[in-house]
Amino acid sequence: MTTTAEAHGGAESRRILLVDDSADAAFAMSMLLEAMGHEVRTAHDxxxxxxxxxxxxxxxxxxxxxxxxxxxxEVAREMRKRDATRGALLLALTGYGSAADRQTALDAGFDHHLTKPVSIGDLQALLSRA
Structure with a gap:
């Protein structure tokens, strides 16, 4: 049986926590991720x-x-201390795109740094490896 995510070119369904202070951006991205077959929960802070x-x-x-x-x-550093998220794939999804921002993100515990607007193909590739 093919999952919705597999039908849309992705891997199996993932539980994704989407954290963005822009309600509109979070809503749009959550709709896209859900259409790809993922379970999404959002938070705004x-x-x-x-x-x-x-x-x-x-x-x-x-x-x-x-x-x-x-x-x-700060959130990423705290998540890396918790059992529930220690092994999760942490993706920085941000408008901050300088080399220093990327390095700070990696130092804080992020696995990848994505600059907005993110390529859906790049996002799908990372999610398929999660």
Missing amino acids: GACALNSVDDFRPDVVLLDIGLPGMSGF
Whole structure:
């Protein structure tokens, strides 16, 4: 039996936590990810994201850097300390695209740094390897 994700060129379905302070951006990306066959939960700030990881246990976290309250860098560092997200694929999805931003993201525990707007093909490739 073929899953929805496989039918759309992806691998198996993933549990994805999408964290973006832009409600519109989060809604659009969550709709795309759900159409690709993934289970998506959204959060609009770091505290809400951290509060949801223990029960949701995401396979992948798409995390904006410029968040209210605590930065995505801080959220990533905290996620790497938690059992529920220690092994998750952490993807920085951000408008911050300098070489220094990329290095800071990797130092904070992100696996990859994607600059907005992200290529859907690049995103699918990373999700298929999660």
